[in-house]
Amino acid sequence: MSASLMQGNEAVAEGALAAGVRFFGGYPITPSTEIAETMAKLLPKVGGTFIQMEDEIASMGVILGASLAGKKVLTASSGPGISLKQELIGYAAEAEIPAVIVNVQRVGPSTGQPTAPSQGDVMQARWGTHGDHSIIALSPWSVRESFNLTVKAVNLAEKYRTPVILLMDEIVGHLRENVELPTAEELEIFPRRTPKKSRAEGYQPYEPDEDLVPNVANFGEGYRIHVTGLIHDETGFPVGSPKVTENLIRRIHEKISLADDIIEVEEILMDDAEFAVVAFGGTARTAYEAVKACREKGLKVGFLRLVTIFPFADKIIYELAGKVKGIVMAELNFGQLVGEVRRAANGQCPVKLCAKYDMTIFEPEEIIASIEELINEVNGI
Amino acid sequence: MIERSYETYFRQNRLPHLWCPGCGNGIAMKAIVQAIEKKGWSQDNTVIVSGIGCSSRASGYMDFDTLHTAHGRAIPFATGVKMANPNLNVVVITGDGDCTAIGGNHFIHGCRRNIDLTVILFNNNIYGMTGGQASPMTPLGKKATTAPYGSIDRPFDACKLAEAAGATYVARSTAFHVQHLVKMISDGMDNKGFSFIEALVQCPTAYGRRNKIGEPAKMMAWMRDNAVMKNAWDKLTDDKKIGEKFPIGLFYKAEEETYNESYKHVRELANH
Amino acid sequence: MRRQLRLSGSGGQGVITAAIILAEAAVSEGKNAVQSQSYGPEARGGASKSEVIIDDEKIFHPHVKAPDFVLAMTQKAADKYYTDLSSDGVLILDDDLVPNAPEFKNTIRVPITKLAVEKVGRALFSNIVALGVIAKVTGLVNFDAIKRAVAHRVPPQTIAQNMMALQIGYDAVA
Numbered sequence: 001m002s003a004s005l006m007q008g009n010e011a012v013a014e015g016a017l018a019a020g021v022r023f024f025g026g027y028p029i030t031p032s033t034e035i036a037e038t039m040a041k042l043l044p045k046v047g048g049t050f051i052q053m054e055d056e057i058a059s060m061g062v063i064l065g066a067s068l069a070g071k072k073v074l075t076a077s078s079g080p081g082i083s084l085k086q087e088l089i090g091y092a093a094e095a096e097i098p099a100v101i102v103n104v105q106r107v108g109p110s111t112g113q114p115t116a117p118s119q120g121d122v123m124q125a126r127w128g129t130h131g132d133h134s135i136i137a138l139s140p141w142s143v144r145e146s147f148n149l150t151v152k153a154v155n156l157a158e159k160y161r162t163p164v165i166l167l168m169d170e171i172v173g174h175l176r177e178n179v180e181l182p183t184a185e186e187l188e189i190f191p192r193r194t195p196k197k198s199r200a201e202g203y204q205p206y207e208p209d210e211d212l213v214p215n216v217a218n219f220g221e222g223y224r225i226h227v228t229g230l231i232h233d234e235t236g237f238p239v240g241s242p243k244v245t246e247n248l249i250r251r252i253h254e255k256i257s258l259a260d261d262i263i264e265v266e267e268i269l270m271d272d273a274e275f276a277v278v279a280f281g282g283t284a285r286t287a288y289e290a291v292k293a294c295r296e297k298g299l300k301v302g303f304l305r306l307v308t309i310f311p312f313a314d315k316i317i318y319e320l321a322g323k324v325k326g327i328v329m330a331e332l333n334f335g336q337l338v339g340e341v342r343r344a345a346n347g348q349c350p351v352k353l354c355a356k357y358d359m360t361i362f363e364p365e366e367i368i369a370s371i372e373e374l375i376n377e378v379n380g381i
Numbered sequence: 382m383i384e385r386s387y388e389t390y391f392r393q394n395r396l397p398h399l400w401c402p403g404c405g406n407g408i409a410m411k412a413i414v415q416a417i418e419k420k421g422w423s424q425d426n427t428v429i430v431s432g433i434g435c436s437s438r439a440s441g442y443m444d445f446d447t448l449h450t451a452h453g454r455a456i457p458f459a460t461g462v463k464m465a466n467p468n469l470n471v472v473v474i475t476g477d478g479d480c481t482a483i484g485g486n487h488f489i490h491g492c493r494r495n496i497d498l499t500v501i502l503f504n505n506n507i508y509g510m511t512g513g514q515a516s517p518m519t520p521l522g523k524k525a526t527t528a529p530y531g532s533i534d535r536p537f538d539a540c541k542l543a544e545a546a547g548a549t550y551v552a553r554s555t556a557f558h559v560q561h562l563v564k565m566i567s568d569g570m571d572n573k574g575f576s577f578i579e580a581l582v583q584c585p586t587a588y589g590r591r592n593k594i595g596e597p598a599k600m601m602a603w604m605r606d607n608a609v610m611k612n613a614w615d616k617l618t619d620d621k622k623i624g625e626k627f628p629i630g631l632f633y634k635a636e637e638e639t640y641n642e643s644y645k646h647v648r649e650l651a652n653h
Numbered sequence: 654m655r656r657q658l659r660l661s662g663s664g665g666q667g668v669i670t671a672a673i674i675l676a677e678a679a680v681s682e683g684k685n686a687v688q689s690q691s692y693g694p695e696a697r698g699g700a701s702k703s704e705v706i707i708d709d710e711k712i713f714h715p716h717v718k719a720p721d722f723v724l725a726m727t728q729k730a731a732d733k734y735y736t737d738l739s740s741d742g743v744l745i746l747d748d749d750l751v752p753n754a755p756e757f758k759n760t761i762r763v764p765i766t767k768l769a770v771e772k773v774g775r776a777l778f779s780n781i782v783a784l785g786v787i788a789k790v791t792g793l794v795n796f797d798a799i800k801r802a803v804a805h806r807v808p809p810q811t812i813a814q815n816m817m818a819l820q821i822g823y824d825a826v827a
Contacts, residue, residue, distance in 0.1 A: 005677045005686065023465055025457075044651035049464050049644060054490035058457035061450065061487070065430070065461025068448060069469065073461075091451050175715055176673060176688040178680040219446040219462060220469050222425040226441055228449040237395065237441060285713040361716055 003180045008146045008172040009076075012102055013038035014181060015150030016074045020189055021100070022048035023071040025062035027055055027081060030114045031170045032104035035076035056081040060088035064097050068227060070192065070218035072154055076102035078170075079112060082121060082128070090129030091229045092163040093252060096206070096214060098192075100153045102166040104173035105281075107359050116359035117170035119281055119332040123339075125165045126310050132249050134256040137165040137310040138264075139281040140172055144179045149307070155190040156262060160255055161213050167309055169332065171282025171361055192218070199223060204234040212255035257311055264307040265316055269295060273302025275375060276320055278341055279330040280306040283362055287330045290367035301371055309337070314344045321345035326374045330354040330367050350378065390414035390424065392444045399438060403597030405556035405582025409503050410439040412559060412580070413472065416567035420470075427470040430459040432479035435510045435584075436503035439474045453484030456491040459498050460640075467641045470570070473500040477518035478508045481537045485517070488539075492546035495574040496640040501566060502539055502577070505584035513587035520625075524591050539579050544633045549574035551633040555581040557604035558629065568631065574639045581608075581629075654709065656793050657717045660783070661702035661734040662726030662747075667780030670806070671724075672703035674784060678794045678802035679707045687715045700730055707793055722791055724783055726765065731755055745786055747779075761790060763825050769818060778818035781807075785822020796823065 006014070012035050016024070024043055026036040036052070043050040049066070053059040056077055063073035077085060082103045092099050105121045107113035121128075125137040136156050140146040146168065153164040193215045197203040205225040206214045214234075217223035230238035231245045256262065269291060270276065279287035284305045294301040304320060306313060317340075321327060326349050329338040338353045345351050354370035356362055391414070400406045417427060427445045431437035433452035440447040446469075450458045455473045463471045480488050480502050491498065507525060508514040515525035515532045518539065522531040544551045550572035554562035562580055569576030583589060583600035594600055603625070609617070611630030658675070660668040669690055676688040690703040704717040719739045724746075725731035731751045735744050744757045748764040763786050769779035781803060788799050800819060807815045 003680050003683070005673065005680045005688070023461070025461065041651070044644070044648040047648065051460070051464060053457065053460075054486050057454065058460075058487050058490070061454040061457025062461035062464070064450075065448070065458035065463075066465035067461070068458075069428075069462045069465035071465045087451060088454065171689075171715065174689060176676060176686075177712070177715075178685055219428050219448075220426060220466050224424060224444055224446055226447045226449065228441070229451055230449070282715075285715060289714040363716065363718065364714055 003178040005176050006143050006179045007034060007174065007176045008140070008143045008168065009034035009104065009174065010038050011143045011146040011179065012076065012150045012166065012168065013042060015147035016100070016154065017042055017046065018147070018184065018187055019072065019151040019154035021072045021074045021154055022046070023063060023066040023073045024048070024050050024075065025053050025059040025066070025073070026075050027053055027059050027077065029078045029081040031106055031173050032076045032078040032081075032102060032168075034173075035102060035104070056084035057087060060085045060101075063099050064088060064092055067097050067099050068219050070220070072098070072158065072192070074100040074102065074154070076104065078104045079106045079108050079114065080110065082124065086129040089163050090131060090133060093129065093133040093135065094229050095227050096161040096216060096252065097163075098157040098161050100150070100157050100164050100166060102150075102168060105167065105169040113359045115170070117282060117332060117361055118357070118359070119169055119283060120334075120336070120357070122167065122309060122331070122333065123336045125167050132253070134162060134253045135165060135310050136160070136162060136256060136262055136308070137167045138307060139167040139309050140307075141281055141284040141305065142172065143175060143177045144181075146172060147179070147181055151187055151189070155188070158190045158192055159213070160259065161193065161216065162252075162256065167281065169282045171285070175282070195223060205236045206232060207234040208251060208255070212251050212258070262308055262311060263313050263316070265313050266305040266307060268303040268305070270302035270304065272300055274300040274324055275326050275328070275371060276302045276304055276324045277328045277330060277367065277371060278304045278306065278317070280309060280337070283330055283332050286362040286364055287367050289364040290371065293364055293368055294371055299371070299375065312340045312344065317341055317344035318346060318348070321348040321351075325349055326378045327351045328354050328367065328370050328374055330362060330370070332356055332361065350374065352377075387411060387414045387418055390417060390444055391442055395442050398442055400435060401586045403583070403585045404435070405505065405584070406436055406439060406503055408556040408559060409436075409501065409562065409580040409582050410442065410474075412562040412566055413474070413501060414443065415563045416570055417472075419563070419567045420570050422470050422570075426468065427472065428459075428462050429472050429474060430455045430462065431474040432476065432484060433510070434476040434479045434508065435505070436474055436476035437479060453479055453482070453487060455479065456484060456487040456498070456500065460491060460494070460496050463496055463498060464641065464644070471498050473498050475500060475502050477502065477504045477506060477539070478516040481517040481539055481542070489542065489546040492543050492548040492575050492577065494640040495547060495549055495637050497574055499566065499569045499576045500578070502579045503582050504539070504579050505582050505588060507584050507588040509584050509587045513591055523588075540577070540632050543577040547575070548577045548633070549635045549637050550576035552577070552631045553579040553581070553629045555604040555608055555629060556583060557601045558608065561629070565631065572634065574637055656707045656722075656791070657720040658705045658722045658724070658787070658791070659702060659717055659720045659734055660705070660724045661700065661730035663730065664701045666701065666726050667777075668701055668724070668726060668783070669703040671780040671784045671787075672705050674799070674802045674806050675787065675794065676705050676707070677806065678798040681802060682795055682798050684709060684794075685712050687712045689715050700727070700733060702730065702734060722787065724787060725751055726779070726783065727751065728753060743790060745783075745790060747783075761786070761826060763822070765822065768821050768825060772821050773814055773818045778814060781815050781818035782822035782825070785819040785824075786826055788819070789823045789826050
């Protein structure tokens, strides 16, 4: 396939279709609307369903119902829409329903700056819904990666029966660049999990498999399962016991924290690096330019890009902090993920925040200045 | 045993239910399975979707694929089930708070789309699960823990709301009129499109007692004495439609394309 | 070599579409291109702009600073968007819609909208006239590649008029 110009949001829709998504429920909101528009156009061509719902909450509800009825599902939103979706993101975590939620981040809080880029929802992605829950969040830095990570998000949602947040930002969502998309044969697609026992053999919909993930049957397949947002045992029915509560909450955390195929980072120019820049999403594009510029000045600076945001790359950041003299964390907010980096670095080296929250994107010079300040601080200049 | 054949539609190991003695929810739940039995719907091909509240606990007792969703959200979830697999029969069980307060927007838009669901609203005029707070269907002047001096909020007529919003089958019955209630529900299941049935049920614990209406039997006697069949109601002059009298029966029925059918056209156009 | 362009005007003049077509044409020739439209505080309010970066190397940071070419289709856009033009860059103005041209040494004035109205029949085609001007002035992308990109992007029944608009723009500058 030859290269073509494609927008990040369009690449998300293309990735969703390639991953087998056949149901999209949504509500228009800038800067994510192109995803809904593209899905509205393409899904009915492949026998899928697009539905524009009355609000963001209903958009979540409709995809969770469709997921339980056997479809791979996705929704997309931004800003206030993502806040409204939180209620049922929690339902998906509790009832273990595969679903992908795309957040094309814009400036908040509230209506904020609807057309301007931000990375201010990064901790909301982790803790946006109430209660103790696990989550997976992935953040692409290019149009091509928007496609790839949408495929990965759908696969992970299916494999771990969990909501997955695709944490886009307006930078990448609205960017058009040349891409060469992979062919269907080049992609690995994870199919919907299926029951391993019949009802007669004592099938229980929420009995965990070896990987701690239950093989919940789809509706209409004769298993007559019960799905609830209440704490439930392996039968799926609510139980008000401390043991059942503890088991379920631990399991929905551990099915993700013990997995080894979720966390992904990209390291560039790290071999001899004395300092490192950490960034993600659209900001990583500028951070990488800053790192290259530092190298041209003879500074031994490397780059670590977080592709998976949650579960957080604790071990990788810990090892990085043990290797370098200092880390700059660049993010388009007042300082959010820097807290995770500092926690994981565990005091082994200073972690300097390079923050920006004025509705414009970073310029390389701003990140270079931050790196040089850190180097001077560490070297006592 | 033939007269208790409906019992095969319940999950015997989940019973007894958690509703209070004298609650009307069990009557309405039984009416639903009797309607399903009458229709001959397969238990493996029927999905019961509910929201949150006393009524919405019914899904757990019914031996089908069942989905106990979040407060107010049953209709969006049910819409997703039906659109994803149009072969499934989808029944929604909801309450007056669930459907007309927190789920009010979903309710009117479900009606508007004419998505093929059968929605049964168990109207007990109160939030029972949380101990008796006022709902949008608490009558004027009636007391609730959050309306200790009597409710001043004008109540919804959910049937009029459904009709105005585009539902293609709208009916009301009560826990007293059991055979009538079964018929209203099964006729609703016959309708292709959004069918709405309001089932008036007594809540002796959180509503009756506080409003000094009395025991469950008295609350049902009140239904008997005040419900007027639609045909008779239409013949009443306005000066006779007084006190607490209210109509029951089929209020509205129309033939309209369902949302699933409409979407088929979208697929055809997309592939044209 | 990296080349940066900024196309600006008011909403509805089609500068974003013109930028997309230019980027598509560059990509069709095997070049790298990014197109963006909303970075920077100036993105709000009436004025519309789009930025394109074309390079043989991969492009990471997508924000244009010190553009090599600026197209301005309104007075407001001209006043606002030419200020950080590279000193040896080129400013392209719609001659009628920018009566007070900014003081800039390399300025090219073309009656873009007037040409669209008088020669193609509608102001709607002014963005494609502008694209023809840009094709000629910048020489960044092969004119045939731009023609193909225009034909690919516009509604089929308007291809002939758009081709005419493109050629008129191309021929309007020496």
